[in-house]
Amino acid sequence: MSVKKYLLTTLCSVISYGAFAQSDITENEIAAHISFLASKKMAGRFPGTRENKKTVDYLIKNFRRAGIKPFGSSYIQEFSAKIRVKKGVTDTPIVKTQNVIAFIEGNDPALKQEYIVLGAHYDHxxxxxxxxxxxxxxxxxxxxxxxxxxTAALLEIAEKLQANKKDLKRSVLLIAFGAEEQGLLGSKYFVEHPVIPLSTIKLMMNMDMVGRMNGEKNLYMGGAASFNGGMELMNSLGPQIGIKPIVIAYDVGGSDHVSFFKKNISVLGFHTGGHPQYHTPEDDFAHINVPGEKLVCDYIYKAIFSVANREGAVSFIPEKK
Known part of the structure; x- marks a missing residue:
């Protein structure tokens, strides 16, 4: 489908989206989220800016629209972020920014006290x-x-989880992290100031750059061996969705899930691979593979449901070096 056609369907989706929140993951909603978040008017979603605040408001609006509640009285966890500067610059700005946290409670009387965290950073x-x-x-x-x-994947998967929450045994915490690009600051702050005991988090699943699936339909993930049965589960889901997962035992990478792994929490870090537009102004909507991202969302949704409904324990397995 052409970019022009996607933008047209995106506009239609945005117009109709205010009336109801769909209970399934759709290409139109993925496209709507990305085209808004990555528009020029959002100015790169830099921490501490008006556009950062607009992004936070957008996230909260979509969680509310889907009927997903905050954990506690507010969706917002505010923290201070030290901004990276060029070498030799001594005047380092410190700004206020936020993590956005939402919550879907499980239904098993005992297992709902355990959590799967699904996360993605929204800043750039x-x-x-x-x-x-x-x-x-x-x-x-x-x-x-x-x-x-x-961020789009987080919103879409969250919406479907909410629609099917009656079938969830464990609870799901949804976190949009701020200031990841400044050194994983949002996730570092969360694990140092958790809203739940870290011991109750059984798996953290993080999505960072999942919009550029290649022709072989590969989805890469690190950390699959950090929980019992992880390698087998993640490999088994590929044929069900129609993708070829590249399941890596550890090699957890450099995004927000690393903050959790350092606290001895099992993790999965998802991405669709690097590209020449990484960290340049050319990382735009025109390069996004929207049908590919829908496959990513479907795969991660199945993974969450499988782990959230596992009867046995979900146990951390440290890397042997």
Whole structure:
């Protein structure tokens, strides 16, 4: 489908979306979320900016629309983020930003006290800066794949989980992390200031750059051996969805799930691979494989349901070195 046609269907989706929240994962809603989050008017979703606040408001609005409650009295967990600067610069800004946390309670009297965390970071690089692959270019770094794609997946999977929550045994915590690009700051803050005991988190699943599935329909994931039965489960789900998962035992990578892994929590870090547009202004909606992202969402949804409804324990397995 052409980009023009996607944008047209996206507009139709946005217009109709206000009337009801769909109970299934759809390409139109994925496209609507990414095209909004990665638009020029969102200015790269930089921490501490007006556009960061707009993104937080957008996330909360979509959680509310789907009937997904906050954990406690507020969706927002505020923290201070130290902004990365170029080498030699001593004036380091500190800004206020937020994690956005929502909650779907399980139904098993005992197992609902255990949690699966599904996360994605929503921030990006703003106008560029030291983390840009074009550090001398001042221009909006749109961040369509990194990580509007993961944020869209979080919203879509959350919506379907909410629609089917009566079948969930364990509870699910949904976290959109702020300031990941500044050094995993949102997830670091969360694990140091958790809203639930860390011991109750049985698996953290993180989506960072899931919008560029290749022609072989590969989905990469690290950490599958960090919980019992993980390798077997993640391999078995591929044929059900029609993708070829690249299931990696550990090699947990450099995104927000690392903060959880360092606390001895099992993790899965999902991505669809690197590309030349990474951390440049060219990471735009036109490069997103929307049908591929829907497959990613379907796969992760099945994985969550499988782990959330497992009768036996979900146990952390440390890497042997």
């Amino acid at each position: 690089l703003g106008m560029g800066g030291p983390s840009s692959k074009k550090p001398d270019t001042v221009g909006v770094h749109l961040g369509a794949d990194d990580n509007a794609s993961g």
